Amino acid sequence: MVSRRWLSLLAFVAPGVFSAVVGAAIEITVAVDDIQGEDWRLSSIALRLRSASAGFAGLVAEVDELVLPQGRGTLRSIQLECDDLRNEAQGWRCEAGRLHAAESPAGAQETPWQGSFTRDGRWLIDIAQLKVARGAVALKLSGEQNDWSADLRVHRLAVTPLSQLSEAIDLPTAWGIKGWASGVLEMHGDPSGPTGINAELVVDQLNFSSPDGRHAAENATVKLLAKTRMRGGAWFFDTNLTWPKGAMYAEPVFVDAGLGTIKVNAKGFWGSQSEVLQFDSWSIQLPQTVALSGTGRLRGDAKAIDDLTIVARSDQGARLYETLLQPFLIGSAADDLEVQGSVGLVVHFDAKGIEQAGLELSELVLADRQGRYSIGTTDGSVAWDRDKSVPVSRLSVQDASVYQIPTGSFSIEARFSGDGIRLEKPVVVPVSGGEIRLDNFELVGALMAGERPRWKADASVRGVSLEQLTTALDWPPFAGSLEGTLRDTRYADQLFSVGGGLQVDAFDGSILVQNLEIRDPLGSVPVLTADAEFRRLSLLALTQTFSFGRIEGRLDGQIDDIRLFAWQPDSFKMHLYTPQDDDLKHRISQRAVENLTEIGNGISAGLSTTFLRIFDEFRYDRIDLKVLLQGDVAELDGLARADGGYYLVKGAGLPRIDVIGRNRSVAWKDLVERLQRIQVEQARIQ
Amino acid sequence: MIKKFLGYPLMALALTACVTINIYFPAAAAEEAARTIVRDVLKSEQIEQAPPVQEGDKQSYRIQANPLLVAFGLVLERLVPEAQAAQADIDINTAAIKAIRTSMQRRQTSLAPFYRSGAIGFDSNGSVSVRDLAAASLKDRNLLKKLVADENADRAKLYREIARANGHPEWEGDVRATFAKVWVQEALPGYWYQAGGGWRQR
Numbered sequence: 001m002v003s004r005r006w007l008s009l010l011a012f013v014a015p016g017v018f019s020a021v022v023g024a025a026i027e028i029t030v031a032v033d034d035i036q037g038e039d040w041r042l043s044s045i046a047l048r049l050r051s052a053s054a055g056f057a058g059l060v061a062e063v064d065e066l067v068l069p070q071g072r073g074t075l076r077s078i079q080l081e082c083d084d085l086r087n088e089a090q091g092w093r094c095e096a097g098r099l100h101a102a103e104s105p106a107g108a109q110e111t112p113w114q115g116s117f118t119r120d121g122r123w124l125i126d127i128a129q130l131k132v133a134r135g136a137v138a139l140k141l142s143g144e145q146n147d148w149s150a151d152l153r154v155h156r157l158a159v160t161p162l163s164q165l166s167e168a169i170d171l172p173t174a175w176g177i178k179g180w181a182s183g184v185l186e187m188h189g190d191p192s193g194p195t196g197i198n199a200e201l202v203v204d205q206l207n208f209s210s211p212d213g214r215h216a217a218e219n220a221t222v223k224l225l226a227k228t229r230m231r232g233g234a235w236f237f238d239t240n241l242t243w244p245k246g247a248m249y250a251e252p253v254f255v256d257a258g259l260g261t262i263k264v265n266a267k268g269f270w271g272s273q274s275e276v277l278q279f280d281s282w283s284i285q286l287p288q289t290v291a292l293s294g295t296g297r298l299r300g301d302a303k304a305i306d307d308l309t310i311v312a313r314s315d316q317g318a319r320l321y322e323t324l325l326q327p328f329l330i331g332s333a334a335d336d337l338e339v340q341g342s343v344g345l346v347v348h349f350d351a352k353g354i355e356q357a358g359l360e361l362s363e364l365v366l367a368d369r370q371g372r373y374s375i376g377t378t379d380g381s382v383a384w385d386r387d388k389s390v391p392v393s394r395l396s397v398q399d400a401s402v403y404q405i406p407t408g409s410f411s412i413e414a415r416f417s418g419d420g421i422r423l424e425k426p427v428v429v430p431v432s433g434g435e436i437r438l439d440n441f442e443l444v445g446a447l448m449a450g451e452r453p454r455w456k457a458d459a460s461v462r463g464v465s466l467e468q469l470t471t472a473l474d475w476p477p478f479a480g481s482l483e484g485t486l487r488d489t490r491y492a493d494q495l496f497s498v499g500g501g502l503q504v505d506a507f508d509g510s511i512l513v514q515n516l517e518i519r520d521p522l523g524s525v526p527v528l529t530a531d532a533e534f535r536r537l538s539l540l541a542l543t544q545t546f547s548f549g550r551i552e553g554r555l556d557g558q559i560d561d562i563r564l565f566a567w568q569p570d571s572f573k574m575h576l577y578t579p580q581d582d583d584l585k586h587r588i589s590q591r592a593v594e595n596l597t598e599i600g601n602g603i604s605a606g607l608s609t610t611f612l613r614i615f616d617e618f619r620y621d622r623i624d625l626k627v628l629l630q631g632d633v634a635e636l637d638g639l640a641r642a643d644g645g646y647y648l649v650k651g652a653g654l655p656r657i658d659v660i661g662r663n664r665s666v667a668w669k670d671l672v673e674r675l676q677r678i679q680v681e682q683a684r685i686q
Numbered sequence: 687m688i689k690k691f692l693g694y695p696l697m698a699l700a701l702t703a704c705v706t707i708n709i710y711f712p713a714a715a716a717e718e719a720a721r722t723i724v725r726d727v728l729k730s731e732q733i734e735q736a737p738p739v740q741e742g743d744k745q746s747y748r749i750q751a752n753p754l755l756v757a758f759g760l761v762l763e764r765l766v767p768e769a770q771a772a773q774a775d776i777d778i779n780t781a782a783i784k785a786i787r788t789s790m791q792r793r794q795t796s797l798a799p800f801y802r803s804g805a806i807g808f809d810s811n812g813s814v815s816v817r818d819l820a821a822a823s824l825k826d827r828n829l830l831k832k833l834v835a836d837e838n839a840d841r842a843k844l845y846r847e848i849a850r851a852n853g854h855p856e857w858e859g860d861v862r863a864t865f866a867k868v869w870v871q872e873a874l875p876g877y878w879y880q881a882g883g884g885w886r887q888r
Binding site: 214216248252331525564565566569631 | 777779780781782784785786789816818819820821822824825827828831832835836839840843847851
């Protein structure tokens with residue numbers, strides 16, 4: 001806006017000099033010292049108009065210095081010339097003018113120009129070639145009565161210096177932004193300001209990196225096609241942005257246009273008075289990854305979400321996961337997955353956050369690359385609502401696995417609402433010939449931002465084959481089955497715990513596992529703690545399973561304070577012994593004696609070299625083995641003997657064989673090696 | 687004069703009494719244990735050993751003192767280290783610690799290029815911090831973030847587990863502080879580490 005101050009100065013024209021008449025020629029000269037506004041100034045202005053014949057004139061306007069507003073720089077030694085200014089029927093016209101500036105923020109300028117001014121109020125200025133930001137700009141300005149338009153054609157302007165010329169291009173100075181801009185910018189308006197802007201711009205070889213590296217682009221090409229109109233106090237826009245080349249990173253998302261041109265479209269309006277940004281439609285297409293679309297309304301300076309709908313569709317689960325999901329899951333157990341399948345998602349936000357969501361899965365397959373778990377071929381849909389009740393969601397899973405233990409197919413029917421999930425009917429998961437039945441399951445906190453996910457469940461285990469289970473885990477195959485009730489099973493703060501006990505029916509007896517807890521079960525180093533109690537195990541079944549040599553009789557015992565770290569024993573306190581009321585025969589084979597001797601002492605008994613080799617088996621009174629593992633060292637013990645040793649096997653009858661341990665302390669590694677040496681047939685102990 | 691004469695042993699007693707506090711956290715043994723683990727993790731990258739301590743350095747710590755005081759101090763020194771030695775072993779050979787060390791060793795190969803490029807460094811808290819994300823290529827930045835998250839999770843477990851395995855869960859903070867120092871001391875040439883609130887390169 002021009003201030004009153006400079007208008008008064010113009011009227012004053014301090015040392016004004018004008019007019020000389022020589023024959024028919026007319027020459028007019030006007031000189032003005034200064035014209036200035038609040039933050040701009042013109043110094044030493046001279047205007048010469050010379051006319052040698054009617055209808056023709058020469059014009060020279062000179063300005064020593066022009067200080068641009070808002071500190072945008074200074075132009076010096078400006079000359080605007082037109083030797084051929086014609087007065088035609090409609091008005092004045094200049095066909096071959098020249099504009100010169102020795103110095104400007106964009107460097108020295110030398111460009112031809114054309115212009116016209118008609119008597120009915122139309123005017124046109126066409127400046128052919130300005131040098132701006134290391135590129136070229138052609139500017140055409142025109143007006144008619146109150147309307148005006150500007151047509152700006154730019155060719156390979158360097159983005160960084162360009163941003164120094166215009167306040168509208170507000171780029172972070174520390175980001176090292178480089179690139180070349182070309183295209184057309186058309187504006188039209190009236191005295192109140194612009195009323196429409198059309199742009200067709202290409203930014204090529206775009207590179208930048210924020211100082212913290214959280215935002216960056218490499219060799220990107222971005223094309224913008226935008227049409228905007230001011231109507232009823234709002235700017236209506238229809239924009240189309242394509243990104244055919246290069247890569248960008250906006251923490252934590254990395255997108256590379258190598259798979260095809262990325263397209264972004266948006267149509268809507270911006271109400272400057274109401275501060276409403278309305279998207280009637282928008283879409284983002286990441287080729288071979290995902291197509292996103294929706295509507296939206298943002299409000300206020302902060303562009304807070306008032307209403308937003310996102311519809312996502314992807315047939316490329318792998319790329320969807322890698323590009324848009326995994327970056328947000330880093331540090332969780334789901335940050336290293338292989339994914340296949342199709343996903344459809346609808347999410348609706350209101351001012352409070354996510355209000356509704358719907359998910360549709362088709363042939364989705366997830367597999368943890370570290371082999372901890374997998375979910376195979378899953379189909380179905382999930383509906384969730386923050387406030388209202390929702391229809392039952394149904395998912396069917398063809399197969400799954402946890403730590404190599406495979407499951408059969410199962411289905412889930414549940415309601416997802418508020419901050420949790422509740423089962424509509426029990427989930428029955430077939431496992432190793434039996435089943436795990438999930439009767440109640442409540443997940444809380446997983447579906448709302450800022451909550452800690454935690455769940456609790458009641459489950460039961462029926463008829464799970466230990467043989468199949470142990471084979472899947474690459475353990476020595478156990479006979480028997482797993483039965484039990486897992487009451488009050490919980491997961492919170494990365495701790496999985498089982499309130500009830502788990503009973504394993506194995507070796508014709510039972511093993512009761514209690515106080516089972518697993519910290520960070522899907523982490524890199526899970527920690528398992530538990531206590532186990534053995535009741536009336538058949539040594540015959542046990543020793544046959546491990547091909548240990550034959551022992552008949554029963555075995556009781558307990559393992560307290562079991563602690564496995566990354567599934568490897570770290571510490572425990574074990575005591576296995578013959579129960580007092582055992583009514584079975586107590587017999588032990590020569591081979592079992594040899595093996596027990598080796599466990600206790602590290603060397604074989606060498607019975608085969610004595611006369612005892614003629615006996616296949618011996619009678620025993622009691623078996624007693626205590627192992628206390630702490631870190632690397634296992635302390636061995638058995639029935640106490642007066643001489644300092646301990647019985648592992650206290651013999652009975654004739655010939656009597658006692659297996660007596662002498663070593664009390666043994667490296668755990670050596671003990672495992674002894675057990676591995678005992679491996680026979682197909683059994684292997686690890 | 688007599689008061690002054692008695693003052694020396696009392697002062698020595700006071701000083702050595704301060705040392706006995708270390709019984710509760712055996713700093714030297716912990717540092718040695720930390721050095722073993724750190725070197726083990728970094729060994730694939732290690733090209734130089736730390737320079738040996740110069741004799742001159744030791745000399746500079748010797749002080750001239752009253753012979754009686756020295757003798758008294760030596761007697762106490764004989765007694766106190768024995769008390770320390772009884773509890774000074776730091777066990778790092780549990781299955782738990784081995785599992786974490788293995789996990790960290792496996793990851794080191796992937797982390798090493800980022801240490802060398804200056805994208806990450808050892809921070810003053812015994813963890814790994816992103817120093818200059820821009821030093822990693824765009825496509826590697828999320829990989830880097832995952833590696834750092836996993837490494838720091840393992841380090842936290844390692845410090846907690848060492849304290850627990852040695853029967854003193856309350857030592858976790860001391861173990862972490864010890865490791866923080868040793869990671870920096872053992873940092874390989876070109877690696878970055880935090881010191882005095884800023885980053886420095888070894």
